[in-house]
Amino acid sequence: MRLVFAGTPEVAVPALDALLASRHEVVAVVTRPDAPSGRGRKLVASPVAQRAEEAGIEVLKPARPSEPEFMARLAEIAPDCCPVVAYGALIRPGALEIPVHGWVNLHFSLLPAWRGAAPVQHSIMAGDEVTGASTFRIQEGLDDGPVFGVLTETVKPTDTSGDLLGRLAHAGAELLVRTMDAIEDGTARPEPQPVDGVSPAPKITVEDARIEWTHPALRVDRVVRGCAPAPGAWTTFRGERLKVTGPVRLLPGEVGLAAGELAVSKNSVRVGTGSHEVELGEVRPQGKKAMPAADWARGARIESGERFEG
DSSP states (O other): EEEEEESSSSHHHHHHHHTTSSSSEEEEEEEEEEEETTTTTTEEEHHHHHHHHHTOEEEEESTTTTOHHHHHHHHHHSSSSSEEEEESSOOOOOTTTTTTTTTEEEESSTSSSSSSSOHHHHHHHHTTTTEEEEEEESSSSSSOSSSSEEEEEETTTTOHHHHHHHHHHHHHHHHHHHHHHHHEEETTOHHHOOSSSSSBBBOOOOOTTTOOOOOOHHHHHHHHTTTTTTTTTEEEEEEEEEOOOOOOOETOOOOSSSSTTTEEETTTTEEEBBBSSSOOOOETTSSOOOOOOHHHHHHHHOOOOBBBBB
């Protein structure tokens, strides 16, 4: 089939690579416009755009996929299907109708669970033991179209959202190619999603990423892992924000510290929670690079008994 691939971040690149290596022809890529990046805030093309340019593929960067110019160009290309991975914009009905076989999204959850922009983060924060990926036909609703295929993936106890998303991106790329093959062969049988088990997965906000030390240690651990690497779980110390960027270590036998209270030794920083203590891994003070928690504590001359605020 002639494909127009839609995607933006690094996590979408494995799927683009898999499609480029498949029997199908990727004739163009749709991605979000160049965005400011780095200290100089220079405009930088998305990872998908950069990969497409390396492959010599036409790159389309509409501010909105409903723009008449984009719709006209898509109609000229006349794709058979538009596979999508983390594109980052809603596809409106006019554009949905252009490809013969519609737009097919690779979504990183077992639908109808975790519909929305941050399925992997929400899965980890909810404590799911198993998640996966689904391919489905895009409709007007949010991630509610009929499902072509699924795969499952175990959530490991130490997984961050970055770890899990990396595995799903590569396994999901193969699923997306199989779905394209099935559509071309006429063997695809999309199934409507169940009406039960629907859960929302909106974008993680700054407030969602705030660590509540009065919560049980297991909840603290899930928030830290679910928000890593982005947006990063955080707390406040001495009036400044401190990101907790690395997973914490649960210490079930240690219960002597109050919620948010610190215990500092040469090689360790422990914190009290609503249940038992945790040991901090990596932290990032405001305006500085990430570092081991023990190095941060030495540099800031933190004493046992001090507390995280809020």
